[in-house]
Structures are given as structure tokens and as C-alpha cells.
Amino acid sequence: MSPLILASASPRRHELLARLGVRFVVEAAAIDEGVHAGEKSLPYVARMAREKARAVAHRHGDHAAILAADTSVVIDGDVLGKPADHFHALGMLARLSGRTHSVITALCLRRDGRETHCEVETRVSFVTLSREVCERYLATDEPWDKAGGYAVQGLGGAFVSSIEGSYSNVVGLPLAETWLLLAEHGIDTLLGAPG
Numbered sequence: 001m002s003p004l005i006l007a008s009a010s011p012r013r014h015e016l017l018a019r020l021g022v023r024f025v026v027e028a029a030a031i032d033e034g035v036h037a038g039e040k041s042l043p044y045v046a047r048m049a050r051e052k053a054r055a056v057a058h059r060h061g062d063h064a065a066i067l068a069a070d071t072s073v074v075i076d077g078d079v080l081g082k083p084a085d086h087f088h089a090l091g092m093l094a095r096l097s098g099r100t101h102s103v104i105t106a107l108c109l110r111r112d113g114r115e116t117h118c119e120v121e122t123r124v125s126f127v128t129l130s131r132e133v134c135e136r137y138l139a140t141d142e143p144w145d146k147a148g149g150y151a152v153q154g155l156g157g158a159f160v161s162s163i164e165g166s167y168s169n170v171v172g173l174p175l176a177e178t179w180l181l182l183a184e185h186g187i188d189t190l191l192g193a194p195g
């Protein structure tokens with residue numbers, strides 16, 4: 001059987017999937033990540049994962065097994081993607097300061113033309129951040145390729161006072177749900193079948 005294709009350029013996703021011991025290759029998908037007018041956060045994140053999987057499926061036959069994911073930060077119903085520039089990132093951190101937000105990762109697994117979806121939500125609470133703290137954080141360059149402009153696995157972890165739900169979900173690939181999804185499609189991991 002040919003290896004699973006991970007449709008992702010994210011080094012975090014590569015590292016997390018590798019932990020499961022799955023044989024995979026990487027093929028990034030370039031899609032338009034714009035939010036449609038009136039589109040809610042959950043359908044948006046699910047659509048992004050689906051479009052990434054389909055973009056890669058397009059280059060292969062129907063038999064290829066493809067895993068794609070999308071992670072977004074959601075606050076007050078608004079989707080925060082990756083910051084475009086310094087002021088955008090500053091605005092995101094100011095919104096997250098002293099409050100609780102959601103991190104949603106959607107997974108899409110395609111195999112033999114069949115698609116399986118799953119969306120996972122983690123609630124993350126931030127301590128209050130001063131403007132100076134945000135500026136110092138932005139100077140580290142950590143926020144740029146991260147949804148919401150922070151990395152829980154890096155220095156941004158210092159902003160997190162509590163977390164409810166899957167930690168790996170915040171980093172970009174929920175390990176438990178990924179394992180279940182792979183098993184459902186008969187894709188072997190180091191752990192074998194769940195349950």
C-alpha cells in the first residue's frame with residue numbers, strides 16, 4: 001500500500017503525525033484561506049481541511065490516502081488565522097488577553113474517494129498581556145506562522161493560564177482523534193487498533 005499523504009506544510013503536524021509511527025509523505029496544499037461572507041467558524045475550519053485534502057487528491061488517483069488539517073483560533077465568533085503583519089498580530093494578542101478562546105482543528109481523511117471529517121475544540125485561557133509584553137513577544141518572530149499569533153508549544157505557552165481539552169489540537173493535530181480516524185480507514189499506527 002502506498003504511504004499516507006499528509007497535505008500540510010506545517011512542521012508541527014509532521015512532528016505530531018510522526019509520533020504515531022505512521023508511514024507518510026508530505027505534499028503541501030495551497031488553497032485560498034479566505035472566510036466566506038456569513039460563514040461560521042466550525043464550517044469554515046472544516047471546509048479548509050476538506051479543500052486542502054481535495055487539492056492534493058486532485059494530483060493523485062482516488063486510491064490515495066490523504067490527511068489534511070486546519071487550525072483556527074476563534075473568539076467572539078470571529079476566526080483569527082495567521083497574522084498578516086505586526087499590527088494585525090498585536091490586535092490578535094490584545095483580543096486574546098485576559099480571556100478564554102477556542103482553538104478548533106478540523107481533520108479530513110480521504111481514501112478511495114471517501115472522506116471522513118472531525119472537528120476538535122480546545123478552550124484556552126490567557127493571562128492579561130500588556131502592550132509591552134505583546135511587543136516583546138512579537139520581536140521573537142514566533143507568532144507569524146501560527147493561528148491567533150501565538151504558539152502554545154513555545155514562549156506563547158507562558159500566556160496560557162488554563163487549557164481545557166486536547167493540547168496537541170492547539171499545536172495543529174489532535175493525536176487521539178487522528179489515531180481514531182486513521183484506524184477507521186485501516187491505516188496502521190504504532191498503537192494498533194484503538195479500544
Ligand SMILES: Cc1cn([C@H]2C[C@H](O)[C@@H](COP(=O)(O)OP(=O)(O)OP(=O)(O)O)O2)c(=O)[nH]c1=O
Nearest residue numbers: 008009010070071146147150151152170171172
Ligand atoms: C494556536 C496555535 C497554532 N499553531 C499553528 C498550527 C498550524 O500550523 C497553524 C495554523 O495554520 P494552518 O492554516 O492550520 O496550517 P499551516 O498553514 O501551518 O499548514 P498547512 O495549511 O500546510 O497544513 O498554527 C501552533 O503551532 N501553535 C499554537 O498554539
